[in-house]
Amino acid sequence: IVNCRYVRGVGAVQGGAVVVSFTDVTHLEQANQMRRDFVANVSHELRTPLTALMGFIETLRGPAKDDAGARERFLEIMDGEASRMNRLVGDLLSLNRVESEERVRPKEELDLTAQITSTIHSIRPLAQDAGVRLNLEAPDAPVLVMGDADQLRQVFTNLIENAIKYGGSGRRVDIKLIEMERDVAVRGPSARVQVIDHGPGIDPVHLPRLTERFYRADSHRSRELGGTGLGLAIVKHIVNRHRGRLRVESELGQGTTFTVILPR
Numbered sequence: 476i477v478n479c480r481y482v483r484g485v486g487a488v489q490g491g492a493v494v495v496s497f498t499d500v501t502h503l504e505q506a507n508q509m510r511r512d513f514v515a516n517v518s519h520e521l522r523t524p525l526t527a528l529m530g531f532i533e534t535l536r537g538p539a540k541d542d543a544g545a546r547e548r549f550l551e552i553m554d555g556e557a558s559r560m561n562r563l564v565g566d567l568l569s570l571n572r573v574e575s576e577e578r579v580r581p582k583e584e585l586d587l588t589a590q591i592t593s594t595i596h597s598i599r600p601l602a603q604d605a606g607v608r609l610n611l612e613a614p615d616a617p618v619l620v621m622g623d624a625d626q627l628r629q630v631f632t633n634l635i636e637n638a639i640k641y642g643g644s645g646r647r648v649d650i651k652l653i654e655m656e657r658d659v660a661v662r663g664p665s666a667r668v669q670v671i672d673h674g675p676g677i678d679p680v681h682l683p684r685l686t687e688r689f690y691r692a693d694s695h696r697s698r699e700l701g702g703t704g705l706g707l708a709i710v711k712h713i714v715n716r717h718r719g720r721l722r723v724e725s726e727l728g729q730g731t732t733f734t735v736i737l738p739r
């Protein structure tokens with residue numbers, strides 16, 4: 476009882492004596508609390524764009540009814556808010572899927588060099604718009620791992636998009652693929668994928684919590700850039716499923732490096 480935060484007791488009278496048995500329900504209580512926090516967070520995240528949409532509908536029906544210019548402007552904003560809700564629902568579904576598949580080991584063999592090259596190819600237009608140069612360093616030969624192609628694409632996409640979004644415009648993002656023969660992180664041969672930006676970096680107080688759902692180091696910037704706060708939580712579950720490791724190192728004013736370590 477001494478080490479439990481929550482206990483449940485059941486008492487009974489047996490042969491003239493009172494017998495009470497206690498059960499440690501700390502884990503159950505913590506799980507319930509997490510579920511309540513999650514539902515509260517989701518409701519809050521959905522309500523913000525929803526309230527904005529309802530406000531604009533009201534205005535379009537009333538004061539802005541005959542103002543064509545205002546109508547166009549408001550529809551543009553409403554479009555943005557609806558997209559935000561759509562992204563959030565998409566990320567919630569992804570999170571749900573990756574969490575439920577976390578115990579199932581991926582069975583396909585895939586070439587990380589090809590996978591990363593093609594991921595970078597699809598992100599390049601976004602990088603160009605932000606004035607960021609994507610620079611890949613990888614071995615010429617295939618680097619084979621057991622992995623889920625769609626999920627690993629999502630991991631690299633999320634990390635590279637974050638590096639573009641938060642790494643400061645007009646800079647370079649380096650993506651490195653390194654093979655290691657003996658990697659203590661996974662106790663055997665590994666493939667390390669590093670996504671390195673040269674942006675403002677992340678304050679060390681935030682680092683341990685970055686993969687929590689809805690945790691944002693810079694809430695204002697994340698929302699402004701359309702972030703859902705779920706990207707790194709999704710990354711963490713996918714990396715866990717691959718029995719890999721996710722590391723982050725950051726120095727203020729210097730930049731941030733996310734490293735995904737996958738067993739080969």
Ligand code: ADP
Pocket residue numbers: 633637638641642672674676677685690691692693694697698701702703704705706707708731
């Ligand atoms: P979001 O949708 O907000 O981008 P993520 O889960 O992908 O959510 O990231 C969580 C938070 O981590 C972000 O809100 C941001 O504050 C911080 N972050 C992630 N990647 C970087 C980076 N490369 N540089 C600086 N901050 C970052």
